[in-house]
Amino acid sequence: MDRRTFLKQVMLWSAGACFMPVFRITPDLLANEKVPARVVVANGTDYPSILKKAIESEGGMASIVKNGSKVVIKPNIGWDRNVEQGANTHPLIVKTLAEMALLAGAAQVMVFDRTCNEERRCYANSGIKDELETIRDKRIKCVHIDDRKFVPVQIEKGKSLDEWSFYRDALEADCYINVPVAKHHALAGLTIGLKNIMGVIGGHRGRIHWDMAQNLADLNTVIKPTLNVVDATRILTRNGPQGGNVKDVKKMDTIIVSKDIVAADAYATTLFGKKPEDIDAIRKAWESGLGEMDLFKMNIVKLS
Amino acid sequence: MTFRHLRIASQLLFLCIFLFLFRQTDYNGSDHIPYAVNIFFRWDPLVAFTVMVAKRAVILVFLPSLIVIGLTVVFGRVFCGWICPLGTLIDMSARWIKPLWKWRINKRPLKYMILAFVFGAAILGVQYIAFFDPFSILVRGLTFALDPLMNAVVTGFFDGIYTHLPSLVSNITEPVYTFLKETILPFKQTFFYLSGLSLLFLMFIFFLEKFERRFWCRNLCPLGALLSLLTRISFLRRVPFKSCSKCMACSLKCRMDAFEQEGRLMTEECNMCMDCMDFCPDKIVGFSFRKPVNRTKMNTSRRSLLKSALLGMGLPFVSGVNPAFNKEHPYLIRPPGALEEKDFLAVCVRCGECMKICIQNALQPVILEKGIECMFTPKLVPRFGYCEFNCTLCGQICPTGAIRKLNLPDKQKFVIGTASFDKNRCLPYDKGIPCIVCEEHCPVYDKAIKFKTVQSIDQKGNPVTLKKPYVVETLCIGCGICEKVCPLQGEAAVRVIAKSGQSEDGADDTGYGA
Secondary structure, three states, rough: OOOHHHHHHHHHHHHHHHHHHHOOOOHHOOOOOOOOOOOEEEOOOOHHHHHHHHHHHOOOHOOOOOOOOOEEEEEEEOOOOOHHOOOOOHHHHHHHHHHHHHOOOEEEEOOOOOOOOOHHHHHHHHOOOHHHHHHOOEEEEOOOOOHEEEEEEOOOOOOOEEEEEEEEHHHOEEEEEEEEEEEEEEEEEEEOHHHHHHHHHHOOOHHHHHHHHHHHHHHHEEEEEEEEEEEEEEEEEEOOOOOOOOOHHEEEEEEOOOOOHHHHHHHHHHOOOOOHHOOOOHHHHHHHOOOOOHHHEEEEEEOO | OOOHHHHHHHHHHHHHHHHHHHHHOOOOOOEEEOOOOHHHHHHHHHHHHHHHHHHOOHHHOOOHHHHHHHHHHHHOOHHHHHOHHHHHHHHHOOOOOOOOOOOOOOOOOHHHHHHHHHHHHHOOOOOOOOHHHHHHHHHHHHHHHHHHHHHHHHHHHHHHHHOOHHHHHHHHHHHHHHHHHHHHHOEEEEEHHHHHHHHHHHHHHHHHHHHHHOOHHHOOOOOHHHHHHHHHHEEEEEEEEEEOOOOOHHHHHHOOOOOOOOEEHHHHHOOOOOHHHHOOOOOOEEEEEOOOOOOOOOOOOOOHHHHHHHHHHHHHHHHHHHHHHHOOOOOEEEOOOOOOHHHHHOOOOOHHHHHHHHOOOOOOOOOOOOOOHHOOOOOEEOOOOOOOOOOOHHHHHOOOOOEEOOOHHHHHHOOOEEEOOOOOHHHHHHHOOOOHHHHHOOOOOOOOEEEEEEEEOOOOOOOOEEEEEEOOOOOOOOOOOHHHHOOOOOOOOOEEOOOOOOOOOOOOOOOOOO
């Protein structure tokens, strides 16, 4: 290293040190490990009502949405598929969460996803846009991704990724509710909460696949959801994540709520007859200290 | 309020309708286009005639063209003067483009020659209308160039403010931007090949205004020529039939220069703008229904028409010796529902509507890869945009039926091509890196891209479990989403090859047709 590169690097690093702390994640994991992860599993066909019960059991919406806060609800709206096909989060769950957040005093509820198919078609066909419009509240913003809002973030705890761009609204949210749908995925095994973060990152997402499990764990160190709500009302058991045929969709009438994203995903694997350790991303996330994957160490609360 | 004011109001009204329909030529949140946004092509008798001649069939979607024909038989070329949006734009440009240069030869016969030429070619099933139909030129100019350009400029302006100026400023500009996006701007930025050329075509029409007003309409427009022929038997006639010798205002100021040397009005050259009613100091000019008597000769001869038609019939044979026209085109993928290639080329009027409405900006104009006859026809460029599985808009918008209207289940089975892997580049094969983004996106049930799970060794010599993708050719419909999402740089490692046997009469083994 010559003097010039040395100076350059020193300046770059110190510049980074000055500007980056905005999105630095504080090491709050140690504190979490003391209490066993709590997973609430609600069963029933009246989705809004079981969801409300589950969140009540988890401490109520008011405990996570403070008055006047900016809430992001991040469902999976990735595909131009309808509700029955099970490729996107159930619109009723998204709607109920939005209503509850408003009731808890949210100043703004943003709902968005970076879609795979054409965004207008996905928002329409998933039923989410229409369902949210029935609330008729201006604080709800169900908008399309604005490419200008992707900002590069240094992933400090990343093992395979050191930088990726994230959606600013997701980074700046006071409360981030992760609302994935549980689905089959050929490469990842299953796509649940951890993989749902793909919808708030920029760049060429295909590259994430090259080391999917570790990359997902790394990305999840940047945004840690305040709450995870896994939609397993119906699950796509084959030909995911797009699906397309209702023959592959299995009705489960289950909603999983947890503040621990790894625990929520770990429990969801059991619905597919799998074990948490079958899914590489869950294992890697656990290794990165993002949460609990051992079903026996969790506090699983079943409501029905 | 004179007829002239009425005419201007009508022109503005139809221009607004045209621009409104142009903006409506987009996905509107529903799978169906609610009304005839392509009406300007469907009531264009030139399009109707050439397509029906080329296809040798009566096509009912062209029924609205009878309206324009009927209108012309009764009122003369009112379509040119009162309705045509290109004519209106030309009239509006007169404020900035003044006819300063002189070019004294009689150019009027040209439009009849172009008309005969286009018909001659249509008889042999070849469409040259792309280069001459006013709406095709206008819509392509707007779709490929002006509309994307406007969006790029406006978006660039607001993006610049948003990115570089403090939020104090962008808090003011962003609502304006949002408002514009909801009203006049397209939903997203589009990109098109041939944008420059399409704009040049359009600009050329306005450039010609340097010579005389309505140059295009007087001398070149084949639709105008067709309507002129009908005007010979029309009933609404100007009285007096010639300009009186007193002030000559009507003949001197006529935007169509429709008066011949002796001052007689060439009825078929008049576009019924009715300005002369206003110019006339004595107010003696009027229009009334008369028996159609023509006091002037047509600006064309049977001989020149015949020659032009023969040229139109001869030119297609040149493509017979052009390898570009005859060889197989592996990457020339027609939209789903497109007719068999020969019929497609006969029926497609290159209006650009399918490319305008394509929700993924995936349909692009063909350049010269298949000869000049195929220029501006649509092709799918999957690396740029794929064919959306649940979308049937191009078939719905096509005004001529070159792309058939398919219902969704049929469209989802319609094969436009077949994906094929380049295993030398595909990551799991080439580098031992897991990928299968293509498989993930494949919309076909139960996946036209499947994979084999194999134990392999990666480039560092470590054992690795790989999923190696392959195409199930009986399932693949060629939508191209795999090619679009392939994370390789440059060309994708999976490419869609066009459905073979599309050009039925082309392509022997040498690639040079008979």
